[in-house]
Amino acid sequence: MERHSRSANRASREWVVYDEYSPCPYLPGQIARMPLRLPVEPLSREALSQRLEAGDRRQGALLYRPRCPGCQACQAIRIPVHAFVPNRTQRRTFRRGEALLETRIGPPVADLERVRLYNRHKIERRLLRADGLIDRALYEEFLVETCAETFELSYWLDGKLVGVAITDRAADALSAVYCYYDPAYPRLSLGTYSILKQLALCREWNLRYLYLGLYVEGCPTMAYKSQFFPHERLIHGRWRYFDRLREN
Numbered sequence: 001m002e003r004h005s006r007s008a009n010r011a012s013r014e015w016v017v018y019d020e021y022s023p024c025p026y027l028p029g030q031i032a033r034m035p036l037r038l039p040v041e042p043l044s045r046e047a048l049s050q051r052l053e054a055g056d057r058r059q060g061a062l063l064y065r066p067r068c069p070g071c072q073a074c075q076a077i078r079i080p081v082h083a084f085v086p087n088r089t090q091r092r093t094f095r096r097g098e099a100l101l102e103t104r105i106g107p108p109v110a111d112l113e114r115v116r117l118y119n120r121h122k123i124e125r126r127l128l129r130a131d132g133l134i135d136r137a138l139y140e141e142f143l144v145e146t147c148a149e150t151f152e153l154s155y156w157l158d159g160k161l162v163g164v165a166i167t168d169r170a171a172d173a174l175s176a177v178y179c180y181y182d183p184a185y186p187r188l189s190l191g192t193y194s195i196l197k198q199l200a201l202c203r204e205w206n207l208r209y210l211y212l213g214l215y216v217e218g219c220p221t222m223a224y225k226s227q228f229f230p231h232e233r234l235i236h237g238r239w240r241y242f243d244r245l246r247e248n
Contacts, residue, residue: 015040016036022034026073026214026221026222027071027219030071030073033067035065036062036063037064038061038063038147039061042147043147043148044171045149046170048170052076052078052170052175057175057177057213058146061147063147074215074216075216075233075235076234077214077215077231078211078231078232079195079230080209081202081207082203082208084228084229084230087229093196094197096193097189097190101155102155103154103156103197104153104156105152105153106152107151107152108144108146108150108152108166109144115136117162118139118164119133124183125183143177146168150169151167152164152165152167157185162185164179165179165198166179167198173209173211174211176195177213179195181194192224198210212225229242229244230243
């Protein structure tokens with residue numbers, strides 16, 4: 001089934017490759033519908049900006065956006081870069097990470113070191129689902145294959161890989177696609193540090209937004225996303241501004 005995208009870029013075409021109901025991965029007892037769409041051509045930075053603005057997310061070479069029956073709990077969330085003000089804990093986390101970690105920027109890589117770290121992160125944070133551990137081929141499909149301009153931030157502590165953040169570059173934004181890290185270093189708060197590092201890159205490159213994916217109120221694994229202020233959430237087709245838990 002080929003169709004025009006409903007995002008702002010009317011010229012691009014996409015194939016809907018999956019569109020079925022399934023149990024919600026975020027809220028128990030809910031039914032999810034997340035059609036997966038394959039762009040016919042790689043997305044330019046401008047085209048990706050349009051899709052992020054409309055609420056799209058990327059998984060591998062595919063795009064998706066929740067279309068769930070009777071539920072609109074999933075909200076795309078983004079941080080307006082130049083308005084963001086870190087709190088005391090976030091400032092301390094960033095200073096510590098900058099002092100102790102080496103950050104490398106390059107293309108996404110699928111190797112055994114990364115696959116093992118990814119699986120360890122899933123196991124120790126109890127994030128494994130029914131499909132279980134992944135191998136190198138699945139890692140490449142999920143985190144290396146892309147339809148956009150994608151790069152990898154890798155975090156190293158004394159020569160050891162301790163974290164990876166897959167990131168997309170758009171015309172006016174970065175999109176944090178996926179982050180995993182070694183849970184043996186809780187003091188480093190690697191998940192928080194990674195977001196702060198991506199925000200620093202946004203400022204360096206004069207980008208307006210950092211997209212954090214979907215936020216679902218009541219889902220514990222997503223609670224951290226709402227701790228960066230101010231932020232904006234896409235609710236009923238409109239981006240709404242939140243400043244320290246107050247909606248504007």
